[in-house]
Amino acid sequence: MYDVIVVGAGPAGSMAAKKAADAGCKVLLVEKMQLPREKSCSGILIKKSINSVQKEFGKIPHNLPCKTKNKGIIITNEKNKQFKFESEGLNVWRSSFDQWLSSVAEESGVEVRQSTSAISYEEKENHVVVKLQCNGTYYEKAKVLIACDGATSKIKRSLRKDQTNQILTYQTFCRGTIDLDGSFFYAFLDPKFSQYDAWFNVKDDFLVFGVGVKEAALIKDYHSRFLSFLASEFNAKIQSSVRGEIGILPYIMNGYNTDLGEGRVLFAGEAANFLNPMGEGISSALITGAMAAESAVSLFEDNLNIHNLVDLYKNRVADEKEYMIRQWKFLTNLSSRFSYLNSD
Ligand SMILES: Cc1cc2nc3c(=O)[nH]c(=O)nc-3n(C[C@H](O)[C@H](O)[C@H](O)COP(=O)(O)OP(=O)(O)OC[C@H]3O[C@@H](n4cnc5c(N)ncnc54)[C@H](O)[C@@H]3O)c2cc1C
Known part of the structure; x- marks a missing residue:
């Protein structure tokens, strides 16, 4: 016992x-x-x-x-307003x-x-x-x-x-470049990019792009819309996508x-x-x-x-x-x- x-x-x-x-x-x-x-x-x-x-x-x-x-984290809401919160953390x-x-x-x-x-x-x-x-x-x-x-x-x-009641997440680990500060975690709340939030961060040599959805069938559509947005707004250039991973969060x-x-x-x-x-x-x-x-x-x-x-x-x-x-x-x-x- x-x-x-x-x-x-x-x-x-x-x-x-x-x-x-x-x-x-x-x-x-x-x-x-x-x-x-x-x-x-x-x-x-x-x-x-x-x-x-x-x-x-x-x-x-x-x-x-x-x-x-x-x-720290930079949150961009659905009206394209940015909020920056600085705080030292580890990855x-x-x-x-x-x-x-x-x-x-x-x-x-x-x-x-x-x-x-x-x-x-x-x-x-x-x-x-x-x-x-x-x-x-x-x-x-x-x-x-x-x-x-x-x-x-x-x-x-x-x-x-x-x-x-769960949220499905999908994030890809890519090699490439982007005009964003890799020491911040970026969350984007515009519903065009996700059914919850979409995010970007840097981890070692990888650019990480993720989205959260309620409907699994839509996950790749949201993800590619998010990448197109980052390409046009922040000059994201992906040389290779090394891997993708699925996760689950409680909703x-x-x-x-x-x-x-x-x-x-x-x-x-x-x-x-x-x-x-x-x-x-x-x-x-x-x-x-x-x-x-x-x-x-x-x-x-x-x-x-x-x-x-x-x-x-x-x-x-x-x-x-x-x-x-x-x-x-x-x-x-x-x-x-x-x-x-x-x-x-
Ligand atoms: C895409 C994504 C990004 C995230 N980013 C962050 C972040 O940057 N920072 C942060 O703080 N949080 C982040 N989170 C949330 C964070 O991952 C979780 O909140 C945290 O891991 C919860 O810890 P836990 O110990 O409750 O569960 P988990 O970390 O999920 O651990 C559960 C463990 O239980 C094991 N297990 C499951 N079922 C069984 C079973 N039946 N029998 C035995 N073992 C079992 C699993 O294998 C696992 O090892 C993120 C989540 C996702 C999906």
Whole structure:
């Protein structure tokens, strides 16, 4: 019997697993992929992310960040008005960043099982039974399950049958030139280029062009319209397109509805719908992963009834949720496309 099983070795999962192990828990972290694994992401670590990482995982190894630093974001709204926000950040490849996080968690005593998928779980009176798959299926037990398995969380789907609201992203990594400052992340909100936002940034030697859509069939049309716009407005010249990648984000535009879990199961990171409106989610993944683990630990230490678990977590994440709501309201002031409706 584990104290805690954590599903998913992204930032939320490695943080949750490490925090629980540091507090003396017996922790299993399962990751469906072999690490290092690709994760579609711009890989920008804002100051909030850097602070969380350095506090819990130590100094980020000097060879981990890309050559390109991030100096902030420039948002162009649907009326072609530009807003520039300066803030120093880092840029990482998620494959090596996430592998480093999980290796530090492992050094702290977490048992890490790669190539192992969590399929479903069943809650019993005193524990949860998690069905795992790796060359066949088997079961493990824990007092608490923390689902950090991202936007497509299988654990969440096994609890909430109707969650399908997602944004599909497509970004291409190209060689070429453009008359934009590669140290900024550019977001374009004109609905001609995306059904959410379109973006440009530089990562090592690549120009990265991305779009987010609700309708998968339209993704390449939006992407090529965006490239044509950048060619005419910013002199983008693409010599070669090296690769393209698809990603998924939770779609939380109309209101900000987090889902923290139920019973012995907590959701953290994107599985809980924590995401900044411009698609920045690593900082919240780290913070909510830590808070999910702290909630489980305080439940054990204070010998509390399991019915308190979600409330303990809800209280801990209240500030983070407020922060996200402020971010959404702020974006509404910049663009009428992002209408903030209500919060749960
Ligand atoms: C195109 C794009 C660009 C982005 N750019 C940025 C950015 O620049 N900065 C930023 O802060 N955020 C960015 N984000 C958002 C960021 O990637 C996420 O918010 C963040 O990764 C969420 O972390 P997480 O730990 O919750 O989930 P994830 O990072 O998605 O990790 C989930 C992990 O769970 C594993 N997993 C999934 N299912 C199972 C299962 N059944 N069993 C076991 N393991 C499982 C996955 O393999 C994965 O390793 C971007 C997202 C996209 C799509």
